[in-house]
Amino acid sequence: MSYEATVTSKGQVTIPKAVRERLNLEQGEKILFRFEEDGSVRLVAVPSDPMERLEAAQDRAAPYDLDASELIERERRDWGR
Structure with missing residues (x-):
């Protein structure tokens, strides 16, 4: 669609x-x-709620088997920080 x-x-x-x-x-x-x-x-x-943003990030990371530091770096790149 x-x-x-x-x-x-x-x-x-x-x-x-x-x-x-x-x-x-x-x-x-x-x-x-x-x-x-x-x-x-x-x-x-x-999501306007920071916890919802964290949960969404965890859901996206689950298939990649990332550790916390990798997840943080990926999120920073994705959010342009």
Whole structure:
């Protein structure tokens, strides 16, 4: 399933309603544009609760069998820090 949106002259994009609903996005919430190694871009909802962010990071790390320092470094790279 895919959705299309148009970039305005100000560089803004309206996220289609179906995408907002699927990500449970509400006004004022943040999203992350994650660039993947294959050149694609993922749109990810950013949890406002730090513990939810940690749990999400742990879920992403589980398949890679990373230790804590590797996980922290990966998250820093992904978040552009």
